[in-house]
Amino acid sequence: MKTLIREKRTELNITQEELSKRLKVSRQTIISLEKGKYKPSLVLAHKLAQTFGCTIEELFIFEGDENIE
Amino acid sequence: MKTLIREKRTELNITQEELSKRLKVSRQTIISLEKGKYKPSLVLAHKLAQTFGCTIEELFIFEGDENIE
DNA sequence: CCTTAATGTCAAGTAGGCTTTACAAATGTT
DNA sequence: AACATTTGTAAAGCCTACTTGACATTAAGG
Numbered sequence: 001m002k003t004l005i006r007e008k009r010t011e012l013n014i015t016q017e018e019l020s021k022r023l024k025v026s027r028q029t030i031i032s033l034e035k036g037k038y039k040p041s042l043v044l045a046h047k048l049a050q051t052f053g054c055t056i057e058e059l060f061i062f063e064g065d066e067n068i069e
Numbered sequence: 070m071k072t073l074i075r076e077k078r079t080e081l082n083i084t085q086e087e088l089s090k091r092l093k094v095s096r097q098t099i100i101s102l103e104k105g106k107y108k109p110s111l112v113l114a115h116k117l118a119q120t121f122g123c124t125i126e127e128l129f130i131f132e133g134d135e136n137i138e
Numbered sequence: 139c140c141t142t143a144a145t146g147t148c149a150a151g152t153a154g155g156c157t158t159t160a161c162a163a164a165t166g167t168t
Numbered sequence: 169a170a171c172a173t174t175t176g177t178a179a180a181g182c183c184t185a186c187t188t189g190a191c192a193t194t195a196a197g198g
Contacts, residue, residue: 001112015144022137026187031146038185041154042114043070043135046126050137056125057115066112068091068119084174095157100176107155110184139198146193154185163176168169 002061006034008052023047071130075103077121092116 009019016034020027025044033040033048040048049056078088085103089096094113102109102117109117118125 017144027145028188029186032186035146039111041185042108042111042125042129043131044185045111046129046131046135047137049126056111057118060111060115062112062115066115068116086174096175097158097177098156101156104176110155113155141198142196144193144195147191149190150188152185152187155183157182158180160179161177163174165172165174167172 001036001039001063001066003033003036004059004061005030005048008054008059009034012052019051022051070105070108070132070135072102072105073128073130074099074117077123077128078103081121088120091120 009016014022016030017027020030023030023044029040029044032038045056045060049059052059078085083091085099086096089099092099092113098109098113101107114125114129118128121128
């Protein structure tokens with residue numbers, strides 16, 4: 001799975017810390033998500049998409065066995 | 070968070086077991102999701118939406134603090 | 139340089155998503 | 169009533185999302 005979190009965040013011109021405050025998660029969580037260390041929960045993915053004004057499917061790109069075969 | 074998994078599944082006329090096989094998860098997982106016992110991972114939410122031919126946001130209804138304030 | 143802001147790493151702990159197995163309740167069909 | 173199908177419950181275990189805190193690196197500006 002790929003994510004466009006970093007791209008969308010820099011488009012908005014906000015820091016990781018600012019984003020983490022808006023979402024009420026730790027800054028570490030933002031770092032890990034942008035770096036692809038793990039995948040967000042459904043609720044957090046929804047909040048991210050809301051923040052960026054896009055859908056979850058636009059923010060995350062699912063690949064291979066993450067899709068129905 | 071509310072989900073329309075059960076409604077969408079019955080529309081498709083398939084059993085929990087059939088759905089669990091398509092998604093390659095346990096039947097127990099389907100039961101728990103339909104009953105609202107817990108929330109699916111992002112990948113599973115995506116597969117469910119794909120199966121039902123809708124978006125994640127159409128399949129799950131986020132409420133209150135699950136939205137940005 | 140020196141400082142500050144922004145980003146990053148590491149590690150330990152908590153909570154919850156998902157699995158497996160086994161068994162019970164409900165619904166339908168003959 | 170009897171049987172099969174579908175749905176449900178319970179419990180133990182694994183893995184990972186997320187947290188907190190402390191410290192390292194990079195980049196920018198005075």
